[in-house]
Amino acid sequence: MADVLLRPRSGVMGDPGRPGRFGGYGGGYVPESLVAAVREVEEAFREARPDPGFRGTLARLLAAHAGRPTPLTLARRLSAELGINLLLKREDLTHTGSHKINNVLGQALLARRMGRTRLIAETGAGQHGVATATAAALLGLEATVFMGQRDIERQALNVFRMRLLGAEVVPVTTGSRTLKDATSQAMRHWVGATEHSYYCVGSVIGPHPYPWMVRTFQRVIGDEARVQCATELSTGVPEHVVACVGGGSNAAGTFAGFADTSARLVGVEAEGGAGAALGEVGVLHGARSLFLQDGEGQIVEAHSVAAGLDYPGVGPEHAHLRDLGRARYVTVTDDEAISAVVRLARTEGIVAALESAHAVAWVIRAAGAGELAPGASVLLTLSGRGDKDVSTLKELV
Ligand SMILES: *Cc1c(COP(=O)(O)O)cnc(C)c1O
Numbered sequence: 001m002a003d004v005l006l007r008p009r010s011g012v013m014g015d016p017g018r019p020g021r022f023g024g025y026g027g028g029y030v031p032e033s034l035v036a037a038v039r040e041v042e043e044a045f046r047e048a049r050p051d052p053g054f055r056g057t058l059a060r061l062l063a064a065h066a067g068r069p070t071p072l073t074l075a076r077r078l079s080a081e082l083g084i085n086l087l088l089k090r091e092d093l094t095h096t097g098s099h100k101i102n103n104v105l106g107q108a109l110l111a112r113r114m115g116r117t118r119l120i121a122e123t124g125a126g127q128h129g130v131a132t133a134t135a136a137a138l139l140g141l142e143a144t145v146f147m148g149q150r151d152i153e154r155q156a157l158n159v160f161r162m163r164l165l166g167a168e169v170v171p172v173t174t175g176s177r178t179l180k181d182a183t184s185q186a187m188r189h190w191v192g193a194t195e196h197s198y199y200c201v202g203s204v205i206g207p208h209p210y211p212w213m214v215r216t217f218q219r220v221i222g223d224e225a226r227v228q229c230a231t232e233l234s235t236g237v238p239e240h241v242v243a244c245v246g247g248g249s250n251a252a253g254t255f256a257g258f259a260d261t262s263a264r265l266v267g268v269e270a271e272g273g274a275g276a277a278l279g280e281v282g283v284l285h286g287a288r289s290l291f292l293q294d295g296e297g298q299i300v301e302a303h304s305v306a307a308g309l310d311y312p313g314v315g316p317e318h319a320h321l322r323d324l325g326r327a328r329y330v331t332v333t334d335d336e337a338i339s340a341v342v343r344l345a346r347t348e349g350i351v352a353a354l355e356s357a358h359a360v361a362w363v364i365r366a367a368g369a370g371e372l373a374p375g376a377s378v379l380l381t382l383s384g385r386g387d388k389d390v391s392t393l394k395e396l397v
Contacts, residue, residue, distance in 0.1 A: 001028065002194040012326055013215070013252075013259040018042075021206020023124075023323055025316035028207035030286045037194040038286075040288040042209040044114045049216070052197070054113065058106055058158060061218065065138060066101045070221075072228035072379075078348040082367035085377045087232060089225045091250060092352060099221060099250045099383030100131035104200060106217035108135035118142040118197040122186040124151055124179035124246070125307035125355065126158025127384060128202030129304040143167035144184040144197075150289035151307050153292050157390055159272035162290070176301040179246075179311045183285050203247025204315030207286030211315045215252040216285045222257020225379055238259045238379040240372065244358040245276060245329065246308045248315040250383040255327060263379070265327035267318060270304035270337070275314035276322050276329035282313075304332040306354035308384075336361040338396050341386060353384035354392065 020026045020042075030038055046055040050126070062068040063387050070093050075086040091099040112117060121143065123129030129145040145162055149171045152159050162169050168191075175181035183205070190199040206210040206216075230236045241258045243251035244354035245267040255265045269277050279290035284299060291313035292300040302312040314329075321327040332340075337354055340361035345351050352360060359380050366372050 010345065011327065012324070013256045016208065016212050020212060022211070022317040022320035023381045025287070025319040026150050026208055026211060026291050027288050028102045028286060029283050029288065030207045031191065032286060033034060033191045034194070037190070038207050040114070041214045044110055044211055044215050048110055048113055050051065054109065054396040061105045061109070062102065066105060068094070068220065069224045070094060070229040072225060072232060074232070075348050077165070078344065081347065082364065083374045084367050084372050085375060086363065087229065087377070087379050088350070089221060089254065089379060089381045091221060092237065092350070092356065092382050096127070096131050096134050096227060098127040098131070098353065099218060099253065099381070099385060100128045100202060101134065102253070103202070103217040103222050103249060104128070104131040104135045106142060107198070107213070108139050111141065111200065114198060116141070116198040118144065118198050118347070119200045120144050120186055120193065121200045121202060121300055122146045122179065122182040123180070123202060124148070124310055125157040125293070125388060126151065126162065126310060127388070129162050129167065129169065131156050132200050133165035136167065137165050144170060144189070146170050146172050146182040146189065148172045148177040148179060148182045150180065151182070154392060155307055155388060156391070158220025160306050164325050165258050178302070178307070180299065180390045182303070187285065202299045204317060205285055205287065211287065211317055215256060215317060218249050219256040221250065221253040221381060222255060225254065228258040233377050237263050238377040239379045240264050240266060240376060242266045242268060242359045242363055242378060243381040244271070244309065244355050244383055245314060245318065246311050246355060248318045250381050251317060252317055254381045255321070258346035265321070266362065267327055267329045268359045269314070269329055269331050269332040270301035270306055270309035270358060271333045272300070272308045273311055274329070274331045276318050276332050279313060284313055287316045290314050305337060306358065308353070308355040309358065330362055332358045332361045336365065340364060341393065342397060350382070352382055354387050356383045
């Protein structure tokens with residue numbers, strides 16, 4: 001557990017350097033008023049990352065508060081039905097119920113080290129907002145969370161949890177009233193508050209250093225899974241590594257643990273939010289990446305039953321991995337994801353988040369189509385638990 005902050009790596013999924021470039025993607029396209037603030041975050045992160053004090057504190061929080069390491073569970077009955085060997089990396093068992101806490105604990109510690117007293121965050125499904133509110137309470141910081149009005153309505157439970165934890169939740173009523181708009185609003189708010197506030201980004205999106213920093217904090221998923229697979233599998237490394245992709249943080253953290261192996265990396269997007277599979281090059285929220293756009297380059301609204309995948313783009317490193325052919329990106333429909341929640345629940349006794357169910361749905365489809373060889377080993381990151389989705393599911397199942 002001591003080494004959660006990763007040994008430095010070169011090559012694929014290494015340090016993107018000062019310009020923060022992943023091939024032709026990434027960078028820091030921020031208004032002049034944010035240039036200094038973003039640079040300060042990078043300096044602080046570069047300093048904190050190798051510091052044994054920082055690493056030790058983070059490792060302790062991840063163990064004592066977040067419940068790490070999370071188990072690797074063999075999905076015995078579903079594996080038998082599909083004719084494969086499916087291993088689940090159980091981020092649903094973390095405190096607060098999704099992988100978001102890994103990143104937030106890292107950034108909240110960084111904010112405190114930088115002398116900031118308040119965290120600003122955007123949230124879609126509310127999981128990042130809940131994680132931010134949790135870390136703020138734990139470390140004695142304030143939290144202001146921007147959330148689209150539409151998401152506030154469909155994720156009422158998480159809104160209540162954030163308020164219970166002492167966070168201020170600010171409704172965003174512009175645009176599609178979902179994650180994209182909440183992110184824009186949070187960045188705008190930060191411009192006037194950089195002195196005391198730290199912007200805690202929830203995925204591998206945004207200007208440099210966020211995509212790299214968030215992946216680095218999420219890499220604990222991949223690093224733990226790598227060690228667990230080494231004892232669980234005779235081959236040591238799974239043949240396929242699968243994760244759902246909204247902005248792409250749980251996938252990036254998982255992939256980073258296996259980028260230097262023979263494992264085939266698969267990112268599963270919602271059909272209505274498939275930035276990596278169907279997007280085009282553009283600049284949004286401070287980075288050059290792939291986004292769903294219309295003929296005139298306007299960002300198209302994303303649509304997914306899973307609020308956490310309702311984002312029209314993908315983090316810049318995923319765009320680069322796609323171009324390199326190191327990872328491939330596929331899409332799943334709402335109906336497939338809903339069926340996958342039910343199937344996993346009834347075969348394994350695990351109610352997964354709708355986001356995570358996209359990854360499960362792709363594995364079910366690929367196994368059925370013969371895309372996964374009989375007996376193939378598949379590591380799947382189950383990014384979160386489905387408690388937050390029960391009211392949505394009640395209408396649909
Ligand atoms: C936020 C969220 C996601 C999507 O975010 P990524 O950055 O793509 O990981 C996926 N699953 C759950 C449970 C989430 O809360």
